[in-house]
Amino acid sequence: MKICVTGGSGGAGGAVVEDLIARGVDVINIDLRKPGHGICPHIEADLLDYGAVRQAVEGADMIAHFAGNPQPDFNFADGAERFENNTLSCFNVFNAAADAGIKKIVWASSETVYGFPFENNVPLSVPCRESDGIRPQNAYAISKAASEFIAAEMHKLYGISFIGLRLSNVLYPVRDHHASYFLIPSYWNDPLSRKFNLWSYVDCRDVAKATWLALNAEIDGAEVFNIAARDTLMRIENEALLEMAFGEPVPQDFAFPRASFLDISKAERLLGFAPEHGWSDVIEV
Numbered sequence: 001m002k003i004c005v006t007g008g009s010g011g012a013g014g015a016v017v018e019d020l021i022a023r024g025v026d027v028i029n030i031d032l033r034k035p036g037h038g039i040c041p042h043i044e045a046d047l048l049d050y051g052a053v054r055q056a057v058e059g060a061d062m063i064a065h066f067a068g069n070p071q072p073d074f075n076f077a078d079g080a081e082r083f084e085n086n087t088l089s090c091f092n093v094f095n096a097a098a099d100a101g102i103k104k105i106v107w108a109s110s111e112t113v114y115g116f117p118f119e120n121n122v123p124l125s126v127p128c129r130e131s132d133g134i135r136p137q138n139a140y141a142i143s144k145a146a147s148e149f150i151a152a153e154m155h156k157l158y159g160i161s162f163i164g165l166r167l168s169n170v171l172y173p174v175r176d177h178h179a180s181y182f183l184i185p186s187y188w189n190d191p192l193s194r195k196f197n198l199w200s201y202v203d204c205r206d207v208a209k210a211t212w213l214a215l216n217a218e219i220d221g222a223e224v225f226n227i228a229a230r231d232t233l234m235r236i237e238n239e240a241l242l243e244m245a246f247g248e249p250v251p252q253d254f255a256f257p258r259a260s261f262l263d264i265s266k267a268e269r270l271l272g273f274a275p276e277h278g279w280s281d282v283i284e285v
């Protein structure tokens, strides 16, 4: 089995590449940048170039599409760049897969479709569930929502099975990373600093595990799944966080007081996803 991973030179895609290689899968990384690792062949390509994408995916059985700009935008110029890069990359990868006869794509959508940033936007209810509908608030989130739409339409056109992983903020169990677990204690004295994504996160190794499960899931359609750790990255309970952050009642239905604001029960039920890692394995309280 040959799997093309796009964005395998980056954080989440790199974790997926490592995991697939450890499972003995034949992997090709397609990315603008050379990877820090040399564990699989790399094709240097810009996913905005359809011809290059079509050539790169030839011969693959499945695609794990993780290339993209992961930074949400806070002004119109950044928004335009984000929308173009992330939406057109998805279109080109999905379209090339259709032409190459590839029938399975797992790709990185985002929790941001639910209403990130939550600074001026009160969630309708929590935890966020896939059945809730979406309220994207910026170009990054609109591009993920648009890509979910593209996947749904391309499924109808070409019968490709798409699994969009609505990833929470991806964290890494290492010190020298801008999204390191070791930054978490700095949020505890200022809970509002993480209000923007409702205090949720996911471990990069669990992203890789979810991707593997999704690649192997027998799901016919274009589905989306929340992928997050079980808990929040805060020590205080959700009720107190909500009161502090919104000052008005938000309907809540948590399985336990520090449960993630992203509900993962759909991924548990249909993919067999069970997050294995969390900040408390790494950070001493």
Ligand SMILES: NC(=O)c1ccc[n+]([C@@H]2O[C@H](COP(=O)([O-])OP(=O)(O)OC[C@H]3O[C@@H](n4cnc5c(N)ncnc54)[C@H](O)[C@@H]3O)[C@@H](O)[C@H]2O)c1
Binding pocket: 006, 007, 008, 009, 010, 011, 012, 013, 014, 030, 031, 032, 033, 045, 046, 047, 048, 066, 067, 068, 069, 070, 071, 085, 089, 108, 109, 110, 111, 166, 167, 168, 169, 170, 171
């Ligand atoms: N990091 C997060 O917290 C987070 C959360 C939700 C969703 N996501 C999504 O997950 C995916 C991966 O995010 P990440 O954090 O690993 O980002 P990253 O920046 O670490 O890696 C992304 C990789 O994609 C490549 N890339 C970007 N645009 C490209 C293009 N046009 N052609 C070829 N390669 C291109 C980059 O070179 C980079 O290596 C993105 O789609 C992102 O939107 C990330």
